[in-house]
Amino acid sequence: MVSLVGAGPGDPELLTLKAYKRLQSAEVVLYDRLVSSEILAMLPVQAARFYVGKARSSHSVPQSDINQALVAWAQQGKQVVRLKGGDPFIFGRGGEELEALVAAQIKVEVIPGITAASGCTAYAGIPLTHRDHAQSVRFVTGHLQQGENTLDWPTLAQPGQTLVFYMGLSNLVTICQALIQHGLEPSTPLALIEQGTTQQQKTHIGSLQQLPQAFHAGEIKPPTLLVIGGVVQLHETLAWFESQQGCAVGFDEGKHPTSALE
Structure with a gap:
């Protein structure tokens, strides 16, 4: 068998x-x-x-x-x-x-196993759904074949939902630009959860228009999960919770929790 x-x-x-x-x-x-x-x-x-x-x-x-x-x-x-x-x-x-x-x-x-979307966000204190922020959640592949942009971006850019991109780190800029072009607010928060659920987990916070410094510095490595939507705002409120999980949390200019590397 x-x-x-x-x-x-x-x-x-x-x-x-x-x-x-x-x-x-x-x-x-x-x-x-x-x-x-x-x-x-x-x-x-x-x-x-x-x-x-x-x-x-x-x-x-x-x-x-x-x-x-x-x-x-x-x-x-x-x-x-x-x-x-x-x-x-x-x-x-x-x-x-x-x-x-x-x-x-x-x-x-x-x-079945616990998928990264539920495991990593749970450890980061980011609920996938929340009555005030997201009434649905979508799991999306961020691996764009040979750079082809063939996802249903108008549907993905709808408000009131959480987007979780697997394997999306290398195409992060393309994903953010496409969502903005199709109507999602540039200020929509995003989280990059690196090495999720392990003792090495780090959560990097930014927005569609302003990516975390650690990403630009090339410090974020796969496996990294990309989470986009209003639920990411809750990470700041629940940062204490993530610290109890043994994960690394820091702050970027006093505004958002982000990688302790920054």
């Missing part, structure tokens, strides 16, 4: 009980770049481990080869775990792997 397992956004204690049980019984594990060393340490010593992570412009193993490997190991009678950061079905290509396994008539299960 193959288990498509979500490892959560970084904090090993956010792993679900069901996911933990599958890790304990795994014989073969294919894991991604964002799976923490603490979670890998939970695997049985005898389990075979294969790194198949992807980074921007650097895919260690093509997706088609990953699909074939999952099928091949399962056909050999192994208990296989496909371990992914976050949730397998939210920008994790879990759907593609599930299709391949079903086509090969392999027994498969999907174990």
